[in-house]
Amino acid sequence: MEQFWNKNTGSNRPVSPHITVYSWSLPMMMSICHRGTGMALSGGVSLFGVSALLLPGNFESYLEFVKSLCLGPALIYTAKFALVFPLMYHTWNGIRHLMWDLGKGLKTAHLYQSGVAILVLTVLSSAGLAAM
Known part of the structure; x- marks a missing residue:
């Protein structure tokens, strides 16, 4: 085993599959x-x-404690957006994955189109929920 590792270390090849090949x-x-x-x-x-x-x-x-801090509306909106953004992203992207399970949207062009649509939906729905 030592001979195997010495040979591989001496060749300076990346371990396959290495992240740099993608x-x-x-x-x-x-x-x-x-x-x-x-x-x-x-x-x-x-x-x-x-x-x-x-x-x-x-x-x-705890909710009363946060209210007593008298945080500005911009900070509260930003915090709410930061909390809801991962949930919205995971939800919309999960629906996208369910569509893939049905065999829909698997062409390369559709992957990119649905990806951009998911990002737009995530931002819009997060902004809307944070405004409530």
């Missing part, structure tokens, strides 16, 4: 972001649930 594309980046938002949403829900069990007080007391 050219980055919109569908590739959206797939990575879909996985990331899924993990972030799962972690956020878990953290919220554990904190609801362990922290003193109730949700209303």
Whole structure:
């Protein structure tokens, strides 16, 4: 085994498949972001649930605390947008993945068109929900 690793280390070849051999594309980046938002949403829900069990007080007391900070409307809107953006992205992109499971939109041109549509829908729906 040592001879195997010495030979491979001496050749200076990248481990296959290495990330540098791929050219980055919109569908590739959206797939990575879909996985990331899924993990972030799962972690956020878990953290919220554990904190609801362990922290003193109730949700209303924490909501009153945030209101007492007198944060400006721009900061509150930005925070709400940042919270809802991953949810909207993951939801819209999940619907896109369900369409792929049905065999629709799998051509390269459709991948890019649906990708741009998902990004536009994500921004618009996030902005709308944050305004509520």
